[in-house]
Amino acid sequence: MTYRASRSRAPGGxxxxxxxxxxxxxxxxxxxxxxxxxxxxxAEIAQATGxxxxxxxxxxxxxxxxxxxxxxxxxxxxxxxxxRRAVALHGAHVGALGMEINVxxxxxxxxxxxxxxxxxxxxxxxxMGSGPDSAVRRLGLxxxxxxxxxxxxxxxxxxIAVAVPGLVDVTRGVVTLAPNLHWRDLPLAERLGAxxxxxxxxxxxxxxxxxxxxxxxxxxxxxGTPHLVYLTGEVGVGGGIIxxxxxxxxxxxxxxxxxxxxxxxxxxxxxxxxxxCWETKVGLAALVRAAMPEQAYGLPGMPGPDPGERVADIxxxxxxxxxxxxxxxxxxxxxxxLGGSILANLFNPRVIVIGGYFASLAQWLxxxxxxxxQRLVVAAPAxxxxxxxxxxxxxxxxxxxxxxxxxxxxxxxxxxxxxLPRPAPH
Amino acid sequence: MTYRASRSRAPGGxxxxxxxxxxxxxxxxxxxxxxxxxxxxxAEIAQATGxxxxxxxxxxxxxxxxxxxxxxxxxxxxxxxxxRRAVALHGAHVGALGMEINVxxxxxxxxxxxxxxxxxxxxxxxxMGSGPDSAVRRLGLxxxxxxxxxxxxxxxxxxIAVAVPGLVDVTRGVVTLAPNLHWRDLPLAERLGAxxxxxxxxxxxxxxxxxxxxxxxxxxxxxGTPHLVYLTGEVGVGGGIIxxxxxxxxxxxxxxxxxxxxxxxxxxxxxxxxxxCWETKVGLAALVRAAMPEQAYGLPGMPGPDPGERVADIxxxxxxxxxxxxxxxxxxxxxxxLGGSILANLFNPRVIVIGGYFASLAQWLxxxxxxxxQRLVVAAPAxxxxxxxxxxxxxxxxxxxxxxxxxxxxxxxxxxxxxLPRPAPH
Numbered sequence: 001m002t003y004r005a006s007r008s009r010a011p012g013g014x015x016x017x018x019x020x021x022x023x024x025x026x027x028x029x030x031x032x033x034x035x036x037x038x039x040x041x042x043a044e045i046a047q048a049t050g051x052x053x054x055x056x057x058x059x060x061x062x063x064x065x066x067x068x069x070x071x072x073x074x075x076x077x078x079x080x081x082x083x084r085r086a087v088a089l090h091g092a093h094v095g096a097l098g099m100e101i102n103v104x105x106x107x108x109x110x111x112x113x114x115x116x117x118x119x120x121x122x123x124x125x126x127x128m129g130s131g132p133d134s135a136v137r138r139l140g141l142x143x144x145x146x147x148x149x150x151x152x153x154x155x156x157x158x159x160i161a162v163a164v165p166g167l168v169d170v171t172r173g174v175v176t177l178a179p180n181l182h183w184r185d186l187p188l189a190e191r192l193g194a195x196x197x198x199x200x201x202x203x204x205x206x207x208x209x210x211x212x213x214x215x216x217x218x219x220x221x222x223x224g225t226p227h228l229v230y231l232t233g234e235v236g237v238g239g240g241i242i243x244x245x246x247x248x249x250x251x252x253x254x255x256x257x258x259x260x261x262x263x264x265x266x267x268x269x270x271x272x273x274x275x276x277c278w279e280t281k282v283g284l285a286a287l288v289r290a291a292m293p294e295q296a297y298g299l300p301g302m303p304g305p306d307p308g309e310r311v312a313d314i315x316x317x318x319x320x321x322x323x324x325x326x327x328x329x330x331x332x333x334x335x336x337x338l339g340g341s342i343l344a345n346l347f348n349p350r351v352i353v354i355g356g357y358f359a360s361l362a363q364w365l366x367x368x369x370x371x372x373x374q375r376l377v378v379a380a381p382a383x384x385x386x387x388x389x390x391x392x393x394x395x396x397x398x399x400x401x402x403x404x405x406x407x408x409x410x411x412x413x414x415x416x417x418x419x420l421p422r423p424a425p426h
Numbered sequence: 427m428t429y430r431a432s433r434s435r436a437p438g439g440x441x442x443x444x445x446x447x448x449x450x451x452x453x454x455x456x457x458x459x460x461x462x463x464x465x466x467x468x469a470e471i472a473q474a475t476g477x478x479x480x481x482x483x484x485x486x487x488x489x490x491x492x493x494x495x496x497x498x499x500x501x502x503x504x505x506x507x508x509x510r511r512a513v514a515l516h517g518a519h520v521g522a523l524g525m526e527i528n529v530x531x532x533x534x535x536x537x538x539x540x541x542x543x544x545x546x547x548x549x550x551x552x553x554m555g556s557g558p559d560s561a562v563r564r565l566g567l568x569x570x571x572x573x574x575x576x577x578x579x580x581x582x583x584x585x586i587a588v589a590v591p592g593l594v595d596v597t598r599g600v601v602t603l604a605p606n607l608h609w610r611d612l613p614l615a616e617r618l619g620a621x622x623x624x625x626x627x628x629x630x631x632x633x634x635x636x637x638x639x640x641x642x643x644x645x646x647x648x649x650g651t652p653h654l655v656y657l658t659g660e661v662g663v664g665g666g667i668i669x670x671x672x673x674x675x676x677x678x679x680x681x682x683x684x685x686x687x688x689x690x691x692x693x694x695x696x697x698x699x700x701x702x703c704w705e706t707k708v709g710l711a712a713l714v715r716a717a718m719p720e721q722a723y724g725l726p727g728m729p730g731p732d733p734g735e736r737v738a739d740i741x742x743x744x745x746x747x748x749x750x751x752x753x754x755x756x757x758x759x760x761x762x763x764l765g766g767s768i769l770a771n772l773f774n775p776r777v778i779v780i781g782g783y784f785a786s787l788a789q790w791l792x793x794x795x796x797x798x799x800q801r802l803v804v805a806a807p808a809x810x811x812x813x814x815x816x817x818x819x820x821x822x823x824x825x826x827x828x829x830x831x832x833x834x835x836x837x838x839x840x841x842x843x844x845x846l847p848r849p850a851p852h
Contacts, residue, residue: 250774
């Protein structure tokens, strides 16, 4: 268990009352243990955290009273069947709202504190055509509807996180650059907060691939794998990295920018102006150009037809044994493996989860990609790494955004305990 | 401050006595704070760790008695000159021995707990020619001499870490593959432990670039930069990554394998058998081939002449304006920037520290490398990243190895407090 102790400093340089800071840190430590396990006994929590048994019992009383954990009854464990009274994360009244805005849709995913799904929805929205002002208004409307639906399900949303395909200054909640949305320096957290008005809750903004990586780690096909890379293949290619069970952010939150790695110094020009970017080899446009050259998809200035339809066309072609399409996926698969080998050499993950269209065509792409990965990873025999297809579909980023809100709440549970009405004493 | 709480579990699944575990964790937390700061008052430690003031005073009494910290007197801080009694890491009697074995030398660096240098030495040793058995014996001899020298300086070595140029299974202390030493699956920690016999202390083994990265973070030109990449340029090219103030290891400790990233699919064959590895573009052999083709340096089967001399020859040529050499460093510098851009896009570091021959020729390489980095990093304007030359020279890895031992001791200070004689009561 790794955690960051609270460092809040009182004004004037004097020490804050130690006990409040300590209690907040300890509540967080206990909730994290419970988030990372299905259920635990008090003794197990004491053991894992190094806290005194008495302290754990005391904290647990507070968490039970605030309905953030629940007793899961007496379980019998081991051969002898020694009974244990276990607790699990609860917080059915605490809502976490995750959202994603992408080129042509807005997705929402609302959960309670334990990650139970309450709301899931996807609406069509042309972000590029409508501009940032309209996009923010639309995000606000969708958020308000989701908040209402969550309230009806008994959960009060205590935070919103929004996934955006681009570079995000996470600390300030500003989208620095989202080329596919045509956004630059948009203070999204502040703008969305203003639109939400009275229903104001903390708003966080993060990169979509980062949040999808978090979703994979939390609830995807490789859930719980502490060293994991997530790649999403769309028109653009994004990446998120989980290292040691934590999202890797780098100095400014810009880590995992995989799309424009120069993988071929003699390659084609990319939409970004650079030469030989990985996106020019494995982005959806590259596949469509190789598989269906008559479509002239993704040429500059030409709006692409519905990406989902093109992928379905190619899947049908592959299923019927179309040779040109077979060669196209072989080529893209090899480049996928080459880029994957860069990630595997640098991050030493156990799994590379592929989402977006990569997942839709996984059965054809993966043999080529895995083969290339095997050849190009220096530590391959000693450090097995495999590609696997995501099963989360288009909902990965919004699901990860909800997980991010839960993580923020668990990092500082006093934001829950102080803002929510206590249940009446009984 | 991020730390890993101790998770030791007593046999039989029963909880250990909470207070011993808790005390060990708290001692570690306090020592970590002091390692990361020059000196701190008790109030500052309480504030930063969330521990009660009384607990901190209590822990401090034990640490003072065991001479792991020392009072640094009354300091006057701020405009008003409020006095504070500060403490700092001490442990002058606690030794940490770092070693490095490389192709043609063994280096040692012994410090006390506070990182003060006690022993520093470099001996010539032909690791490739002599084979692993002889290398282990020689390492043992050099270690024993260093241990004696440290004892004379008043410090008892409580751990040894060895840096090796290759893939290391850190958990087992086994060198999985060190191509330049011709080692494979060598249980170095166990073998060295056996050679040390009666002077037995814990032995850790790690990758040389990882440990050099740690040295840069601890005491190099960019010390304290929490997101930092270290690159070393020798015949091979190695990398170590510090992310969020921690060494990034990946699933098996094999992260940061930069030398064989495929940067040019149409490039030359590498010594490893692959095509277009970064090492074929920026390794010392590539530079010498371009700058002094008559030397035929680094061709397969041809032992290279002293690398240090070749670098000095090239530096002289560059200083006198040799055109061919200028073109060679420009070309290598551009490839250095290209590889650096891959690292910057993926890790979002603030600094890339370059060591080995890169540092020796930094004034000629860096303008080209920095320019290329600027062009190829997607988030360049918002996420400034710069190359800087290491100032630690050949001692970086052994110095980092000593830091690693200190970190292990601080993670579990009871290994110190239980094994060392307490000072006589006074």
